[in-house]
Amino acid sequence: MMVLLPINATENSTNETIEETFTIYGNIYTKTGEIANLTSIKVDSMKSSWSNDNVSSPDYGTYTFEGVTAGEHTIRAYFMNDGHTVSYRKILVESDIELDWYVGMNWVTIKLFDENGDPYLQNVNDNCELGDDEDCSKITDSTGVLIENANFWDQGRAEFGVYEIGEYYSLITTFGGNGDSTCNDIHFKMSGDTPNNFEVFKGSQSKYGYVKDPNGAPLPGVSVSNGVENAITNSDGFYLLQNLTVGNTELITYQQNGEEIVEPINEFINECDGWLNVSSTIDINLPGNVTFESSVQTIPIMDGFQIKWNGGQYTDEYELFVDGVSIQKTQSEFYYFWTDKPGTYEFDVIAKNRNGTTSSYQPFILIVIQEQRNEDWWSVGMSWDYHIRHTPEYQHNRTYTAVGSEIIKDSFGMNKECFLLRVSDDSYEDGEKAYRWVDSENLLNIKTYWADAPSSSSYYVEGTMGWDFTNLNGTNADLLTSDSSLNMHFNRTNIIGVPGHPNGYDDTQNIVNIYKNVMIETVAGNFSTTYFQIIDLKDDVISWELWYNETVRNWVKIIDRLPGSHSDSVISELTSYDVPTSPQFITEGGDFSVKDYTLEWGVFPGTEFYQLFENDVLIYEGKDLSFEIRDRNDGEFTYFLMAFRNDNPIRSTSLNVNIGYILPPPSNIKTIPELNEGINLKIFENESIEISWDEIENIKWYSVIVTDYFGDGITTEVYNGTENKITIDKLNVGQNRIQIKAAIENGKVSEYSSSIFVNVEPVVSPPLVENKETPAPINLALSAVVLLSAAIIKRRGFNG
Numbered sequence: 001m002m003v004l005l006p007i008n009a010t011e012n013s014t015n016e017t018i019e020e021t022f023t024i025y026g027n028i029y030t031k032t033g034e035i036a037n038l039t040s041i042k043v044d045s046m047k048s049s050w051s052n053d054n055v056s057s058p059d060y061g062t063y064t065f066e067g068v069t070a071g072e073h074t075i076r077a078y079f080m081n082d083g084h085t086v087s088y089r090k091i092l093v094e095s096d097i098e099l100d101w102y103v104g105m106n107w108v109t110i111k112l113f114d115e116n117g118d119p120y121l122q123n124v125n126d127n128c129e130l131g132d133d134e135d136c137s138k139i140t141d142s143t144g145v146l147i148e149n150a151n152f153w154d155q156g157r158a159e160f161g162v163y164e165i166g167e168y169y170s171l172i173t174t175f176g177g178n179g180d181s182t183c184n185d186i187h188f189k190m191s192g193d194t195p196n197n198f199e200v201f202k203g204s205q206s207k208y209g210y211v212k213d214p215n216g217a218p219l220p221g222v223s224v225s226n227g228v229e230n231a232i233t234n235s236d237g238f239y240l241l242q243n244l245t246v247g248n249t250e251l252i253t254y255q256q257n258g259e260e261i262v263e264p265i266n267e268f269i270n271e272c273d274g275w276l277n278v279s280s281t282i283d284i285n286l287p288g289n290v291t292f293e294s295s296v297q298t299i300p301i302m303d304g305f306q307i308k309w310n311g312g313q314y315t316d317e318y319e320l321f322v323d324g325v326s327i328q329k330t331q332s333e334f335y336y337f338w339t340d341k342p343g344t345y346e347f348d349v350i351a352k353n354r355n356g357t358t359s360s361y362q363p364f365i366l367i368v369i370q371e372q373r374n375e376d377w378w379s380v381g382m383s384w385d386y387h388i389r390h391t392p393e394y395q396h397n398r399t400y401t402a403v404g405s406e407i408i409k410d411s412f413g414m415n416k417e418c419f420l421l422r423v424s425d426d427s428y429e430d431g432e433k434a435y436r437w438v439d440s441e442n443l444l445n446i447k448t449y450w451a452d453a454p455s456s457s458s459y460y461v462e463g464t465m466g467w468d469f470t471n472l473n474g475t476n477a478d479l480l481t482s483d484s485s486l487n488m489h490f491n492r493t494n495i496i497g498v499p500g501h502p503n504g505y506d507d508t509q510n511i512v513n514i515y516k517n518v519m520i521e522t523v524a525g526n527f528s529t530t531y532f533q534i535i536d537l538k539d540d541v542i543s544w545e546l547w548y549n550e551t552v553r554n555w556v557k558i559i560d561r562l563p564g565s566h567s568d569s570v571i572s573e574l575t576s577y578d579v580p581t582s583p584q585f586i587t588e589g590g591d592f593s594v595k596d597y598t599l600e601w602g603v604f605p606g607t608e609f610y611q612l613f614e615n616d617v618l619i620y621e622g623k624d625l626s627f628e629i630r631d632r633n634d635g636e637f638t639y640f641l642m643a644f645r646n647d648n649p650i651r652s653t654s655l656n657v658n659i660g661y662i663l664p665p666p667s668n669i670k671t672i673p674e675l676n677e678g679i680n681l682k683i684f685e686n687e688s689i690e691i692s693w694d695e696i697e698n699i700k701w702y703s704v705i706v707t708d709y710f711g712d713g714i715t716t717e718v719y720n721g722t723e724n725k726i727t728i729d730k731l732n733v734g735q736n737r738i739q740i741k742a743a744i745e746n747g748k749v750s751e752y753s754s755s756i757f758v759n760v761e762p763v764v765s766p767p768l769v770e771n772k773e774t775p776a777p778i779n780l781a782l783s784a785v786v787l788l789s790a791a792i793i794k795r796r797g798f799n800g
Helices: 779-800
Strands: 021-029 039-043 064-070 070-081 083-093 105-113 137-140 147-148 157-164 167-177 182-188 196-201 204-212 223-225 228-234 238-245 249-256 257-270 295-299 304-310 317-322 327-330 334-340 343-354 354-357 363-371 383-391 395-409 417-424 432-439 445-451 460-471 485-498 505-524 525-536 543-548 554-560 570-576 591-593 598-601 610-613 617-622 628-630 634-643 648-651 656-658 670-672 680-684 689-694 699-708 714-722 727-728 734-744 756-761
Touching: 021 039, 021 070, 021 083, 039 648, 064 070, 070 147, 083 105, 105 167, 105 554, 105 634, 137 327, 147 196, 147 610, 167 196, 182 204, 182 238, 196 238, 204 249, 204 257, 223 238, 228 238, 295 432, 295 598, 304 656, 327 648, 363 395, 395 432, 417 445, 505 543, 505 554, 505 570, 617 628, 699 727, 714 727
Parallel strands: 105 196, 295 363, 591 656, 680 756
Antiparallel strands: 021 064, 039 070, 070 083, 105 157, 137 147, 137 167, 167 182, 204 238, 223 228, 223 249, 249 257, 304 334, 317 327, 317 343, 343 354, 343 363, 383 395, 383 570, 395 417, 417 432, 432 445, 445 460, 460 485, 485 505, 505 525, 525 543, 543 554, 554 570, 598 628, 610 617, 610 634, 634 648, 634 656, 670 689, 689 727, 699 714, 699 734, 734 756
16 A cells, blocks of 8 residues: 655655854954964854965965854954964854954944833944934043044944954943933953953943052952942953943942952942042052962872972961862961872962962862782883874974873763873973873873973963763773774863963764774884774764774874864874883982872882882882881982892882971961861950960970960060970960971971961959948939930030
């Protein structure tokens, strides 16, 4: 039986309409009008499009961005090789648009509304004059000189540009209306990392100006508010409070960290009258910048590490955080961290004073390595050298060295056992560091971390990836052991710690083609490999090509066309590799500020036992992979290992350690009465307080000082001795800050401990009652008349 379907029910027919899309295109220029370097253009969250940087191409310096739907969008230009700068702007798309970009320049866009908040849809020509009874907008520079004449309003919108980022301009708008025209002006600083997009309402006016301290210096971070609209002063101390109703009187407040720095101002709002500069009568000094001495460090498990940072002026106290949790409040600029759990720990430090806080821009990463197993595919000390070529053209040489293993989460939230690799590169400066966490099953990166040399910048990049492989039936599969094609879901987030630089995100569905016994020639030799070809299903682009060899135990060549960096593609080719022929230390040498530390080394296959030597003296013999060293004096120490296999000793390279012990301040301070939240307590005048702290070995003396914090500020030593518990019988009324330092027999002296604060309340004695004879009875009626008369006289005196 045959069934005839109506034509509108066939599989290929549809009632759905395809949404029309448009193209944005144009040129990329430097500020002086020359062709700019490679630039990325991005609309909203769509995939970036790159400019043409082929100097021999007729399209050199141009870009095309396709597939943009109608409506309002945010578009961004990232000038990758012109200072890593960006420009963001709003754009209304109704057709194809030609839009040229200039490095260091940006646009102003405005939306106009009437008194009711509805779009102001009047259209005006470009010859209007401010002050006339007509609709008009103009841009002036910071001195009031006209830059751009009235701009055409179209459907309640207008734009001006391009202007230099970082400079100040004024946007002046008049709304016409049969004799009731109104004026609005906005003074602003041209931004690059956010759109300069303003909403202007008829009958409104802005207030703007500079907030300065008593010495005339700008005050950044001040909150300016009328109770509805809020603004924060920028690094110049400038603020812009928008859309205040003309004719109203606004109470404007200026606060920093909740404290008023200027008396609130009652300000009448006039049209086109925006300036309101203020000066604080209070000195506001925030803590200076605080930075860690290093950016990343690896240590063995069960070892400790002294974390150091450098603070600036006006700092009363530091607060140290690990993975977002506060672990220490201290006045010292170091902290000794110890853990028995492997993993990656991220530290941040905040400098504090009464006026506010200053945070470290770059975190400190501490990688605690777990003990390695004999069956691991990679062992400590294995290394691979690659020559790396980028497009656009850039070349360098890089070495990856295995230093341990760790379990971390990938970008899908799955726990992955990873090998940890230390990265060295011939292009790195002194202090520049990088690490890779490589999935132990598929040898693909799960995490990457790079930190610039402290002498250059505090920039860093942290990437997290996920690789989910399934066979064509949807069952989980292993990349390296599969013989047939696979499906692959790839996800990556790159956190780019560069001011103004956008983060990177990728999420793709792919097919993996696998080819066995593919010969490939490299600088390191000719290899028979398994070749993997990973194709993006969205655009059929080959995103990765990888060649794996079992003897090398790694990739001998990788072509990455989705590198998540500034390059279009990156080719890594093996030049040499090394499987260690001697035992390898995991512990890094260098300067140590502790006298107790642990040395750890990796498994050396076939070893029956190890010997550890310190300055040519045997200090350990056994099968363990670590040894704890205690109570070393300052000085230089050289260590090496001997691994014994069948009575055949094999010596490691030397590890050099320089000890410069820093005595930590007394810690774990406790009081009776007990401290509130570990830092303060309240007692009454003449009440005693007992203070104790952890004992320090080989103590020479402890010194306890008290500072009358809100009084005359005098600091007094109230104890000097060898006991770690004292009683203080008398403290001044008010707030007292107590700190403790220590010295040991070898002459080392600590910094002062974290502060504890004791608030002493005065004891108020009850009034004395004199023993007098019983008074005569009081005439209540007469008393009432007298009191009423007194009240009337007093009121008249007040009113008169």
